Amino acid sequence: MTTVPPGQPSRDDQTAQPSGVSAVVVLAAGGGTRMRSSRSKLLHEVGGRSMLSSALRAAAEVQPEHLVVVVGHARDQVEPHVAEVAPQAVTAVQEQQLGTGHAVLCGLAVLPPLEGEVLVTYGDVPLLTGETLTDLVAEHRRAGNAVTVLTAEVDDPTGYGRVIRDAEGGVLRVVEHRDADDTERAVREINSGIYVFAAATLTAGLGRLDSDNAQGELYLTDVLATARADGGRVGALVTEDAWQTEGVNDRVQLARLNAELNRRTVERWMRAGVTVVDPATTWIEADVDLGRDVLIHPGTILAGATTVGEGAELGPDTRLRDCEVGAGASLVRTEAHLAVVGAGATVGPWSYLRPGTQLGRGGKIGGFVETKKAVIGEGSKVPHLSYVGDATIGVGTNIGAGTIFANYDGRDKHRSEVGDDVFVGSGTVLVAPAALESGAYVAAGSTVTEPVQGSDLAVARGRQRNVEGWADRRRSRLAAADGTAGASSGEGHIAGGDSRGGQ
Ligand code: UD1
Numbered sequence: 001m002t003t004v005p006p007g008q009p010s011r012d013d014q015t016a017q018p019s020g021v022s023a024v025v026v027l028a029a030g031g032g033t034r035m036r037s038s039r040s041k042l043l044h045e046v047g048g049r050s051m052l053s054s055a056l057r058a059a060a061e062v063q064p065e066h067l068v069v070v071v072g073h074a075r076d077q078v079e080p081h082v083a084e085v086a087p088q089a090v091t092a093v094q095e096q097q098l099g100t101g102h103a104v105l106c107g108l109a110v111l112p113p114l115e116g117e118v119l120v121t122y123g124d125v126p127l128l129t130g131e132t133l134t135d136l137v138a139e140h141r142r143a144g145n146a147v148t149v150l151t152a153e154v155d156d157p158t159g160y161g162r163v164i165r166d167a168e169g170g171v172l173r174v175v176e177h178r179d180a181d182d183t184e185r186a187v188r189e190i191n192s193g194i195y196v197f198a199a200a201t202l203t204a205g206l207g208r209l210d211s212d213n214a215q216g217e218l219y220l221t222d223v224l225a226t227a228r229a230d231g232g233r234v235g236a237l238v239t240e241d242a243w244q245t246e247g248v249n250d251r252v253q254l255a256r257l258n259a260e261l262n263r264r265t266v267e268r269w270m271r272a273g274v275t276v277v278d279p280a281t282t283w284i285e286a287d288v289d290l291g292r293d294v295l296i297h298p299g300t301i302l303a304g305a306t307t308v309g310e311g312a313e314l315g316p317d318t319r320l321r322d323c324e325v326g327a328g329a330s331l332v333r334t335e336a337h338l339a340v341v342g343a344g345a346t347v348g349p350w351s352y353l354r355p356g357t358q359l360g361r362g363g364k365i366g367g368f369v370e371t372k373k374a375v376i377g378e379g380s381k382v383p384h385l386s387y388v389g390d391a392t393i394g395v396g397t398n399i400g401a402g403t404i405f406a407n408y409d410g411r412d413k414h415r416s417e418v419g420d421d422v423f424v425g426s427g428t429v430l431v432a433p434a435a436l437e438s439g440a441y442v443a444a445g446s447t448v449t450e451p452v453q454g455s456d457l458a459v460a461r462g463r464q465r466n467v468e469g470w471a472d473r474r475r476s477r478l479a480a481a482d483g484t485a486g487a488s489s490g491e492g493h494i495a496g497g498d499s500r501g502g503q
């Protein structure tokens with residue numbers, strides 16, 4: 001076995017990818033039993049991204065030649081997820097979780113023999129950034145180390161491996177909490193479990209692991225001591241940001257890290273020119289993109305791949321998932337998914353935009369309106385209490401209050417077409433597939449079942465008939481009945497009135 005001299009780049013580094021490492025091994029075989037979930041722990045989300053996809057995204061930033069994920073528990077869920085979010089990654093199976101050292105052995109077993117550097121990280125540290133991993137690699141190279149470990153000083157190091165240093169400050173070894181004595185336990189510098197190894201140091205060290213420890217496991221941490229015994233330099237990068245090394249074992253930690261990531265994301269957007277009235281009740285997921293001078297009111301949740309244009313105003317109490325909002329648009333108390341809202345358009349309050357909604361520039365979707373697969377043209381308005389499903393509406397059209405696009409016949413959905421500058425009166429039912437040509441009018445209260453031409457007014461309702469004198473006659477009848485037989489009830493309550501004596 002050839003040993004790469006510390007600090008000297010391997011052949012791979014000089015040729016193919018000068019800045020990349022040979023491999024990143026992501027450990028993700030553990031059980032996650034404390035989540036008490038039927039879903040793999042690694043698929044739970046922080047900032048709208050699965051913890052595993054965050055880990056893989058960070059790993060990809062160090063440009064590894066090989067990216068391997070060590071899977072075990074719930075691999076029927078984890079493997080397809082890896083294939084989806086990081087198709088360039090390979091998976092290695094660790095049947096039994098015999099320790100972190102064993103897990104890395106499993107990971108390396110599916111790769112060709114490596115030179116250069118191997119970075120080891122975890123699948124469940126969602127705040128870890130690619131930048132930190134890049135810094136770790138840079139420090140490893142700068143110092144000419146055989147191993148460089150990412151560490152942090154924490155107030156409560158309980159449970160973590162402690163970093164034991166020599167008098168000169170060099171890293172001697174890591175001792176697990178359960179194997180540590182009182183002096184070692186007093187150390188507050190913890191091992192994050194994230195390291196860069198010279199490949200040769202790693203393979204040599206893994207070959208010599210034993211399970212002579214409190215947990216009877218093969219500890220990856222023991223490679224630090226063997227590297228040192230072999231004359232290698234072992235160094236540490238102490239991060240100021242301990243959050244990045246924090247793992248998630250249960251849902252309390254999940255919420256904690258989610259809140260911290262959100263705090264960071266909201267702050268980043270405020271620094272980029274977004275006004276957030278109440279950061280504490282504003283949730284912005286990691287993949288959201290916002291323009292300058294966006295104004296966000298309290299209780300707003302921006303999720304998925306939502307993008308918001310310059311100067312748009314959102315909230316209060318608005319949730320958008322995978323939506324595209326144009327510049328200067330306004331959405332108040334709105335629930336929307338996979339919807340596009342044009343520049344300057346207004347939505348809400350209390351609007352529900354379902355997938356396939358596209359509201360044109362300057363358009364309006366008002367209070368208590370639900371839309372689905374509805375393409376609503378520029379400047380068109382659906383201001384009040386309507387349902388627009390499976391419809392295309394042209395520009396400058398007004399859909400009156402309480403209009404229903406009856407898109408479902410009990411078996412199939414049908415699309416309706418409404419042209420430009422159409423006027424639909426209030427309380428109308430448009431039975432799909434309805435066809436209203438540009439310029440058409442529909443009288444209020446119509447149930448439209450036939451096409452309407454642009455020159456026409458459709459009136460499709462019972463004609464009003466007034467029964468002359470009926471109300472007076474009724475009142476006299478009731479008065480007479482009261483006078484003779486006392487108060488009689490149960491008859492003649494059409495108008496909803498009580499019997500008023502003397503009329
Ligand atoms: C490990 C470190 C400890 C460090 C801590 C940081 C060792 C021996 N100890 O401790 O020094 O402070 O991480 O969180 O390495 N995993 C596998 N297969 C296994 C065992 C673990 O894939 O056989 C994975 C887990 O899924 C997890 C990661 O490795 O993502 C760490 O495992 P965990 O059991 O949490 O390590 P600790 O014992 O807490």
Ligand code: CA
Nearest residue numbers: 159193247249
């Ligand atoms: Ca752990």
